Amino acid sequence: xxxxxxxxxxxxxxxxxxxxxxxxxxxxxxxxxxxxxxxxxxxxxxxxxxxxxxxxxxxxxxxxxxxxxxxxxxxxxxxxxxxxxxxxxxxxxxxxxxxxxxxxxxxxxxxxxxxxxxxxxxxxxxxxxxxxxxxxxxxxxxxxxxxxxxxxxxxxxxxxxxxxxxxxxxxxxxxxxxxxxxxxxxxxxxxxxxxxxxxxxxxxxxxxxxxxxxxxxxxxxxxxxxxxxxxxxxxxxxxxxxxxxxxxxxxxxxxxxxxxxxxxxxxxxxxxxxxxxxxxxxxxxxxxxxxxxxxxxxxxxxxxxxxxxxxxxxxxxxxxxxxxxxxxxxxxxxxxxxxxxxxxxxxxxxxxxxxxxxxxxxxxxxxxxxxxxxxxxxxxxxxxxxx
Numbered sequence: 585x586x587x588x589x590x591x592x593x594x595x596x597x598x599x600x601x602x603x604x605x606x607x608x609x610x611x612x613x614x615x616x617x618x619x620x621x622x623x624x625x626x627x628x629x630x631x632x633x634x635x636x637x638x639x640x641x642x643x644x645x646x647x648x649x650x651x652x653x654x655x656x657x658x659x660x661x662x663x664x665x666x667x668x669x670x671x672x673x674x675x676x677x678x679x680x681x682x683x684x685x686x687x688x689x690x691x692x693x694x695x696x697x698x699x700x701x702x703x704x705x706x707x708x709x710x711x712x713x714x715x716x717x718x719x720x721x722x723x724x725x726x727x728x729x730x731x732x733x734x735x736x737x738x739x740x741x742x743x744x745x746x747x748x749x750x751x752x753x754x755x756x757x758x759x760x761x762x763x764x765x766x767x768x769x770x771x772x773x774x775x776x777x778x779x780x781x782x783x784x785x786x787x788x789x790x791x792x793x794x795x796x797x798x799x800x801x802x803x804x805x806x807x808x809x810x811x812x813x814x815x816x817x818x819x820x821x822x823x824x825x826x827x828x829x830x831x832x833x834x835x836x837x838x839x840x841x842x843x844x845x846x847x848x849x850x851x852x853x854x855x856x857x858x859x860x861x862x863x864x865x866x867x868x869x870x871x872x873x874x875x876x877x878x879x880x881x882x883x884x885x886x887x888x889x890x891x892x893x894x895x896x897x898x899x900x901x902x903x904x905x906x907x908x909x910x911x912x913x914x915x916x917x918x919x920x921x922x923x924x925x926x927x928x929x930x931x932x933x934x935x936x937x938x939x940x941x942x943x944x945x946x947x948x949x950x951x952x953x954x955x956x957x958x959x960x961x962x963x964x965x966x967x968x969x970x971x
Contacts, residue, residue, distance in 0.1 A: 615785050640669070701748065
C-alpha cells in the first residue's frame with residue numbers, strides 16, 4: 585500500500601484543487617454575465633421572471649425585509665464567490681435558478697389530493713401521479729396575494745401553478761432574448777426531455793452546459809417535510825439552525841406537475857461557516873471533489889456531483905460534531921472517502937433536510953458500481969493519486 589502525508593494533501597490542494605477553482609471561477613463569471621443579460625431581457629418582456637442578479641435576499645419579493653438582508657450579508661461577507669443563483673455541479677455543468685416575481689405571502693396548506701388534467705388542460709379519467717417526498721404541488725391559494733398574471737392559463741390550471749407550463753413560457757421568452765441580445769453565437773438551447781431548459785454556453789475556455797430553472801423563493805418559512813434539525817444532534821448549533829431556517833427554501837420548476845424543494849440558501853450558510861472552529865472540513869470536501877472529478881467519476885454529466893459530496897459532508901459533520909474530529913486532515917479525508925464508498929456501493933444517500941428521500945434513487949447503477957471500484961482502488965493505494 586502506498587500511503588500519503590498531510591504535506592502531500594496540502595500540495596495536492598495547491599497544485600490541483602486551487603488551479604481548478606481559479607479556472608471554474610473564471611468560467612462562472614462569464615456564464616453569469618451572459619445569463620444575467622438574458623434573464624434581464626426576459627424580465628423586460630414578462631415581469632414574472634427576474635434577472636438572476638435578483639436571486640436570494642436580493643429578490644424583489646423580500647426587499648422590504650432589511651433585517652433578513654443584513655443577516656445574510658453578514659453571514660456570507662467575503663465567503664461567497666459565486667452568485668447564489670448558480671450551483672456548480674461539475675466544472676462543465678451548472679444549475680441556475682431563475683427567480684420569479686409576484687408570488688408573496690406563502691403558507692403551507694393541505695393540498696387537494698388528486699389532479700385530473702393533462703398539461704394542456706384537458707380532463708383525465710384517472711388522477712395524475714402524486715408527488716414524491718422531495719416534491720409538492722403548488723396552488724395559487726398557497727399565496728396571500730398572487731399577482732393577477734399568475735392566474736394566466738399559460739402557467740396555471742384549475743388553481744395549480746404548473747411547472748411545465750412555467751418552463752415552456754420561460755423557454756419561449758429565452759429564445760427571443762438570445763436573438764435580441766445577439767447571443768446566438770454564444771448560447772444554444774439544447775434538446776431535452778420533459779420540463780427542462782438546458783443551454784450550451786461558449787466561454788473563452790470551453791463550452792459548458794447550464795440548466796435554467798424558474799424558481800419560487802420563499803423566505804421566513806420552512807416546509808413540514810424538512811424535519812430539521814434532528815433531535816439531540818449537536819451540529820449545527822441550535823442558534824445556527826434557527827438562523828438557517830429563517831432564510832427559507834425554494835420551489836423549482838424541474839418536472840411536469842410537481843415542484844422540487846430546494847434548500848440552496850440553507851446549504852450555502854452551512855458551507856460558509858463550516859470551519860468556524862478551525863477544522864478542516866472544507867479542505868476535505870475540496871480534496872474529495874477533485875478526486876471525484878479527475879479519477880472516480882469524471883465527465884460533464886456524472887452520476888455523483890458536487891451536490892452529492894456536499895450532502896455527504898453535512899451528514900459527516902452531524903455524525904462527527906466535535907472540533908477534535910476535524911483536526912487531522914489525512915484521517916478526515918479518508919473518513920469522508922470511506923463514507924462516499926459506502927453510499928455509492930449501497931446506492932443510497934439520504935437528502936440532508938428531507939431524510940426520507942434517496943438522492944441516488946434514479947441513478948445509473950452500473951456507473952455507481954464502476955465508481956465504487958475506483959474508490960476501492962484508491963483506498964488500497966491512496967498515495968498513488970496524490971501528485
